Amino acid sequence: MVWPMDLHLTPDVSAFQAVLARLSPEDRARVDAALEPAAVRAAEAAPHWDFEMPAKAVDALLGPGVSDDVRRGLVAAWALGLPDRVKAMALPAEVLTLYPYWIDQLAAFLSKAEGDYDFDHWSKDVRFSLALSVPGAKSQVIDLSSPVGPGQIVKHVREGWGFRPLFRYLAAGAKREPWLEVHTESRWLRGFNEDGWNEAWATAAEICRTRPELAGMIGSSWFYDPPLTEISPRLAHLRLNPLKGGAFMVHQGPGEIHTERAGTASASRKALIDSGEYTARSWLMVWPRKELIAWADRRKMEEAASHQA
Numbered sequence: 001m002v003w004p005m006d007l008h009l010t011p012d013v014s015a016f017q018a019v020l021a022r023l024s025p026e027d028r029a030r031v032d033a034a035l036e037p038a039a040v041r042a043a044e045a046a047p048h049w050d051f052e053m054p055a056k057a058v059d060a061l062l063g064p065g066v067s068d069d070v071r072r073g074l075v076a077a078w079a080l081g082l083p084d085r086v087k088a089m090a091l092p093a094e095v096l097t098l099y100p101y102w103i104d105q106l107a108a109f110l111s112k113a114e115g116d117y118d119f120d121h122w123s124k125d126v127r128f129s130l131a132l133s134v135p136g137a138k139s140q141v142i143d144l145s146s147p148v149g150p151g152q153i154v155k156h157v158r159e160g161w162g163f164r165p166l167f168r169y170l171a172a173g174a175k176r177e178p179w180l181e182v183h184t185e186s187r188w189l190r191g192f193n194e195d196g197w198n199e200a201w202a203t204a205a206e207i208c209r210t211r212p213e214l215a216g217m218i219g220s221s222w223f224y225d226p227p228l229t230e231i232s233p234r235l236a237h238l239r240l241n242p243l244k245g246g247a248f249m250v251h252q253g254p255g256e257i258h259t260e261r262a263g264t265a266s267a268s269r270k271a272l273i274d275s276g277e278y279t280a281r282s283w284l285m286v287w288p289r290k291e292l293i294a295w296a297d298r299r300k301m302e303e304a305a306s307h308q309a
């Protein structure tokens with residue numbers, strides 16, 4: 001297996017150790033006591049549809065009143081064990097080559113962090129440091145196990161959004177589980193662009209190739225909403241490229257979190273939302289493994305042809 005990084009030769013080890021060394025003796029004892037049982041609870045919670053479930057399971061084990069320094073200490077301690085965990089997982093080279101970058105990012109984040117540990121960051125760091133989610137590209141992380149029940153598909157049909165996802169879901173092997181699920185890492189957005197997303201989908205295809213039990217890959221976001229092709233054309237590739245590659249979309253609907261996220265970075269979108277001209281809606285993007293792998297194969301052939309030209 002390709003393992004491009006020897007973590008023990010990188011400065012990240014001392015960064016993680018420094019996070020642990022900063023702890024009071026009481027907090028250090030809490031970290032040491034929780035290390036193994038919290039990892040087990042997090043792994044048990046990981047296949048749930050709620051991305052945050054592993055962090056919530058760890059919080060339940062830690063109990064009330066635990067400081068964010070203890071949480072950071074746990075992530076640092078788990079990160080020190082990450083190479084051994086990953087070695088045992090037979091991940092494709094496309095994932096492994098991303099680890100040095102991601103571990104650097106996490107080490108830099110933890111070294112600077114103090115005060116509140118944003119819950120989204122904590123949730124992502126629990127999953128990443130325990131390899132429940134793995135790097136997909138520079139700004140995308142992939143959960144290794146996520147469910148797609150029939151409920152959302154049925155709701156889509158019942159609410160009049162069309163029958164297509166039902167047929168596609170059945171064709172993809174309705175009961176087949178689990179799916180990979182991709183998420184954006186808002187702390188490091190360097191790869192949030194068309195190439196970065198293509199890389200993430202290609203990585204997911206390689207994971208599917210090595211794990212025949214996987215049904216394919218999903219993503220859930222406001223940024224798959226069809227009106228964005230008009231109002232935020234720079235984001236249109238997020239929906240159009242998967243569709244061209246054989247994915248299908250399931251309507252999930254509006255919600256406070258989608259309104260907030262869609263309005264965060266774009267002043268023009270925020271103005272349309274505030275005036276009531278646009279309502280942000282979340283969609284589930286579902287890319288079955290057969291179509292995803294075929295897309296990745298075509299992409300490889302196109303890349304090889306362009307190198308020869």
Ligand SMILES: CC(C)(COP(=O)(O)OP(=O)(O)OC[C@H]1O[C@@H](n2cnc3c(N)ncnc32)[C@H](O)[C@@H]1OP(=O)(O)O)[C@@H](O)C(=O)NCCC(=O)NCCS
Binds near residue numbers: 189220221264266
């Ligand atoms: C998802 C996200 C990272 C996308 O950011 P993005 O690629 O910059 O795309 P956005 O459409 O949001 O653009 C933000 C603004 O910056 C401007 N902009 C972005 N890149 C630019 C560039 N290279 N040059 C000039 N302006 C740029 C855009 O014009 C846009 O403003 P406008 O729509 O008023 O014109 C961002 O919307 C975000 O952080 N949202 C909150 C978190 C989130 O939703 N995460 C995903 C959860 S599912």
